[in-house]
Each structure stands twice: as structure tokens, then as C-alpha cells.
Amino acid sequence: MTLKIYGIAASRASRPLWVAHELGLAHEHIPLSYQGGATRTPEFLALNPNGHIPVVDDDGVLVWESMACALYLAGRFQGEGAEPLAAVNHAEQAEILRWSFWAVTECEKDALTFLMHTVAMPEERRKPQLAQEAERRLLPALRVLDQHLQIRRFLAGERFTVADICVASVLAWVQRSAELEAQCPRVSAWLARCLDRPAQQQVRALARRDSGRNL
Numbered sequence: 001m002t003l004k005i006y007g008i009a010a011s012r013a014s015r016p017l018w019v020a021h022e023l024g025l026a027h028e029h030i031p032l033s034y035q036g037g038a039t040r041t042p043e044f045l046a047l048n049p050n051g052h053i054p055v056v057d058d059d060g061v062l063v064w065e066s067m068a069c070a071l072y073l074a075g076r077f078q079g080e081g082a083e084p085l086a087a088v089n090h091a092e093q094a095e096i097l098r099w100s101f102w103a104v105t106e107c108e109k110d111a112l113t114f115l116m117h118t119v120a121m122p123e124e125r126r127k128p129q130l131a132q133e134a135e136r137r138l139l140p141a142l143r144v145l146d147q148h149l150q151i152r153r154f155l156a157g158e159r160f161t162v163a164d165i166c167v168a169s170v171l172a173w174v175q176r177s178a179e180l181e182a183q184c185p186r187v188s189a190w191l192a193r194c195l196d197r198p199a200q201q202q203v204r205a206l207a208r209r210d211s212g213r214n215l
């Protein structure tokens, strides 16, 4: 198998895995955990010197950074009989790039704080105030996306693309936010549509198998 995806599905490896499942790509999944030292071995550091999952190894071409992995796979492969996830024109490419970078720079940190302090960490370590503050900081950005979705079903073009995967992968962490549902109903509905997709369900099943947590 020449395409390998390293990282348990209950991690940011879910992003390239989601792309691979959408496109029906033949790949080997190596469910390496980010705990227990597996990402600090010399063998793994040769793949990603940052010591993080995910890593994509496409026949010797190494990609790390989860969004880069997702964007790379979508651009590199066309699934058999599948709609393209990558841009088919420069206007779509502009949307895909801007929303993917937007998710990482404007949303990811606060979305992770919300997730950790609502469900992901053991209850005794959670600080509800940190979750509330993160939720409040996120809302202005989420309203921008809500506005964008006023006349669209998807983020770029008229179909589901890798932009939806990149952004939904981050916003899945705030899916339980009551404020998101109340203040950004279009984001909430779009997110539910994305997370209902069969490929995403398959990745979630892998995540449950790996650890029962979905970071």
C-alpha cells in the first residue's frame, strides 16, 4: 500500500481520514496514538520532526499538519465515481484556502478549549468558565460563517468540498454549544449535514474503536 495515514482517528488524523473515506481511497491506516511516547520514537520523528499526528506518507512524499494533509489528498486524488473534493476553478480554490486557514487561525484554539472543558477532559479537571469564555470569543467568527451560508449550502462552490471537511472538523468540537445553535442556526444546520455524511460516520466509528474520544 503506497498511501499511509498515521494517527488514531480520535485525533486530528480524522481530517485526512475523512478525505480518504469520502474519495474511497485505498490506504493503510496506522492508528498511532499521541499518548504513550509513540510520536517520540526516532522512526516517527523521521516522518514528522514535530512529533505530532497526523502524517500522510504518499509513496515517500511526507505531509504533516492535518489541514495540509486533507488539502493535499483532495488535490492529489480523484476518487472513482466520487465528486471532486478539490477546487475545479480558481474561485473555488480561493474559497477553499480562505475557509481552511480561517478555521485554523480564527477558530481552532477556542474550539479545542470549549471541547476540553465541556466533554473531553475528566470532569474534575474541567473549568466551565474557560469553556464559556472560549465560546464567547468564537461567536463573532461563527457569525461570519453564518452570513456566508445565508445563500449557500456549502462553503465553496455548489457542492461539498475539502473546505467543508477542514472547517467542519474544527467546528465539530463546538457542536454541543447552545450559543452556536441559537446565534448561528445556518452554521449549526450545515455542520449537522457535514457530520451526517457516511464517510464522516465511518471515521467516527474508527475513533470510537481507537479510544472513545473524538478530538
Ligand SMILES: N[C@@H](CCC(=O)N[C@@H](CS)C(=O)NCC(=O)O)C(=O)O
Residues within 6 Å of the ligand: 011, 012, 013, 034, 035, 039, 051, 052, 053, 054, 064, 065, 066, 067, 215
Ligand atoms: N497543528 C497540528 C497539530 C497536531 C497535533 O497537535 N496533534 C496531536 C493529536 S490531535 C498530537 O499529535 N499530540 C501529541 C503531542 O503533541 O505530543 C495539526 O493540525 O496537525
